[in-house]
Amino acid sequence: MGRIFETRKATMFARWNKMAKVFTRISKDIAIAVKAGGPNPDSNAALRRAMQNARAANMPKDKVEGAIKRASGHEAESYDVVLYEGYGPHGIAVLVETATNNVVRTVANVRMHFNKHGGSLGTTGSVAFQFKRMGVFRLNPEGVDQEALELDLIDHGLEEMGESTGEKGEKQLVIRCAFNDFGHLQAAIEARGLTVLSADSEYVAQNHLELPEEQANEVLKLVDSLEQDEDVQRVFYNLG
Missing domain, CATH: 1.10.10.200 (Integrase, N-terminal zinc-binding domain)
Structure with a gap:
């Protein structure tokens, strides 16, 4: 680990x-x-x-x-989950996960964000091959015997486990599994009474591209613009 x-x-x-x-x-x-x-x-x-x-x-x-x-309710809003693929500035691969009740509006807005920030919206399959869909759990590491937990969860689909930090610098324990094993690992974590900070499916970049700070900031401006769109749920990218 x-x-x-x-x-x-x-x-x-x-x-x-x-x-x-x-x-x-x-x-x-x-x-x-x-x-x-x-x-x-x-x-x-x-x-x-x-x-x-x-x-x-x-x-x-x-x-x-x-x-x-x-x-x-009977008149509940229905959302379609649609994944858009594209390239940001300097060749950074970007996946945009949306939940929308109006696909025409959403694709127009996503294309606008890419164009405005020096990127381009791609076609299906143009970017997704660079990512692996995984189940990702973030836990509070306090009081956790990490080595024992790692060995324990391997039988429930664990593929990767390691330390990270949250947006405020707080310590986190990150656990990843193949997306198909999400339910099995979720049940195992819940059964052990661990404190889960978040649990989601994520598209994890298999390779990362390093950029100078100024160029990286251009990419992050695109990411920020996308994330603020009302139809966008999550944005994934391979910036290192």
């Missing part, structure tokens, strides 16, 4: 609406989970995961319950 490498986050840019954006993203995750598996988190692992992320983001309980109730 070593330190998990994670690409640079665009934390240098002020996001006045960051908290509202996080709550919107989680609300959509809840809506998608409820639509697919029902409103009971005990029998819906995706909903349980979204609620876990809501707690980690300090999303008020009434907002979480409201999102579940709305998603359970």
